[in-house]
Amino acid sequence: MPPPTAADPGRAVPRDADHVIETRGLTKAYRGGQLAVDRLDLAVPRGSVFGFLGPNGSGKTTTIRMLMGLIEPTAGSARVLGRPMPGASRQVLPAVGALIEGPALYGFLSGRDNLRRFDAADPTADPRTRDERVDRALERVGLGAAAGKKARAYSLGMKQRLGLAAALLQPRELLVLDEPTNGLDPQGMREIRTLVRELAADGTTVFLSSHLLDEIEQVCTHAAVMARGRLITQGTVAELSATVLDSGGHGRLAVTTPDPADATRVLKEHGVTDIRVAGDRVTGDLPAPPDGHPAEPADLNAALVRAGVRVRAFGAERASLEDVFVHLTGEGFDVAG
Ligand SMILES: Nc1ncnc2c1ncn2[C@@H]1O[C@H](COP(=O)(O)OP(=O)(O)OP(=O)(O)O)[C@@H](O)[C@H]1O
Incomplete structure (x- = not known):
């Protein structure tokens, strides 16, 4: 047919x-x-x-x-x-x-x-x-x-x-x-x-x-x-x-805690890099395990809690589509014209 x-x-x-x-x-x-x-x-x-x-x-x-x-x-x-x-x-x-x-x-x-x-x-x-x-x-x-x-x-x-x-x-x-x-x-x-x-x-x-x-x-x-x-x-x-997180860093982690020093120590032990502290907010780059998959943020949260760190807020930041565009084209996302 x-x-x-x-x-x-x-x-x-x-x-x-x-x-x-x-x-x-x-x-x-x-x-x-x-x-x-x-x-x-x-x-x-x-x-x-x-x-x-x-x-x-x-x-x-x-x-x-x-x-x-x-x-x-x-x-x-x-x-x-x-x-x-x-x-x-x-x-x-x-x-x-x-x-x-x-x-x-x-x-x-x-x-x-x-x-x-x-x-x-x-x-x-x-x-x-x-x-x-x-x-x-x-x-x-x-x-x-x-x-x-x-x-x-x-x-x-x-x-x-x-x-x-x-x-x-x-x-x-x-x-x-x-x-x-x-x-x-x-x-x-x-x-x-x-x-x-x-x-x-x-x-x-x-x-x-x-x-x-x-x-x-x-x-x-x-x-x-x-x-x-x-x-x-x-x-x-x-x-x-x-796609952006995998090739650049692996996403930023943000923790709000009254114990920023302890949080920094625990996160460092678990492979988080580029840690920055601003008041009660601790941010850092999620680690990349050997198999190339981004770390599971929930595991890091559990580690903080196990170590007695009081966590008020915990989140992993996603790359925006603008990050995706800039990353893939090397250009800014110009909407003018
Ligand atoms: N009828 C047409 N004749 C010649 N060129 C055209 C015609 N229509 C669109 N173009 C050109 O083709 C390209 C794509 O235009 P298109 O309108 O599909 O883009 P767009 O992403 O929808 O943008 P916009 O949001 O401004 O409409 C542009 O460079 C535009 O100048």
């Missing part, structure tokens, strides 16, 4: 059912030959909140547009929900909610009427159940009370939530959000982050791009880091910080 092709997307067999997005060598050169995306291999696990991180101009939007079948790649391939894009757009896109470059809203229509228009544009949406769908989506994003207000009176955050409501009119397996908090004030950002967490808890995979490191750290389980069109690294957020 011939293998399934883009012309026969209905029979396409997912290459990896656990990945909702998978790209191989995905490349886009715009006219003039500039490589916006350069041989990208991306694997987005089902159920993840996947952060697509990179400075402005690193190729995030171009990638998303290829994933959504809006532009053709120059080379390589992309599969979304196990099917090839853009070939299987008609089968794939109904299961994907997308918010790219802000929602196109009519200011003179209410939030509810804007959603009715979006719903009416969907040929698969049954008009008899439209109001139900629209109200459910408005409630989902917390706009129930503001549904009758004209969209032009909405704050930017409310507009963005209305765009999300439009993406949620139908049940979705995957949500693709391009810089969903761009331009929002801190309150608006918090609202979107909370919503993303809730949607993920409901089982939707969320793929979101951002140039904000702390945003990715706060909401994402996984991340891919882009620079100049290339994938620098991808994995769980914890794995990414571990």
Whole structure:
């Protein structure tokens, strides 16, 4: 039997059912030959909140547009929900909610009427159940009370939530959000982050791009880091910080104690190096055991307690994604431009 092709997307067999997005060598050169995306291999696990991180101009939007079948790649391939894009757009896109470059809203229509228009544009949406769908989506994003207000009176955050409501009119397996908090004030950002967490808890995979490191750290389980069109690294957020800790130090330990001198002695005995004391706070580099794995901080805590050191607070500091970026590219994470 011939293998399934883009012309026969209905029979396409997912290459990896656990990945909702998978790209191989995905490349886009715009006219003039500039490589916006350069041989990208991306694997987005089902159920993840996947952060697509990179400075402005690193190729995030171009990638998303290829994933959504809006532009053709120059080379390589992309599969979304196990099917090839853009070939299987008609089968794939109904299961994907997308918010790219802000929602196109009519200011003179209410939030509810804007959603009715979006719903009416969907040929698969049954008009008899439209109001139900629209109200459910408005409630989902917390706009129930503001549904009758004209969209032009909405704050930017409310507009963005209305765009999300439009993406949620139908049940979705995957949500693709391009810089969903761009331009929002801190309150608006918090609202979107909370919503993303809730949607993920409901089982939707969320793929979101951002140039904000702390945003990715706060909401994402996984991340891919882009620079100049290339994938620098991808994995769980914890794995990414571990890559830096493994090659630099092995993470910093911080102990708050009324017995800093005793704590210093015990930590030294257990291989902690570069110990610094500032008042009741003792910090040091975690030791690297011979097998190369970082020490288990809990063992150090137990050793302190055994030695009679009173421990008020104990923690191991993770490397930030910014550390990861700087470590892997040798550049600062410059969001300007
Ligand atoms: N239509 C286009 N024609 C030519 N070059 C383009 C086009 N769109 C994007 N580029 C270029 O491709 C590169 C990647 O842009 P892209 O918008 O994908 O990056 P991004 O990471 O999404 O950044 P931003 O957050 O600023 O949108 C940039 O150098 C950009 O100038």
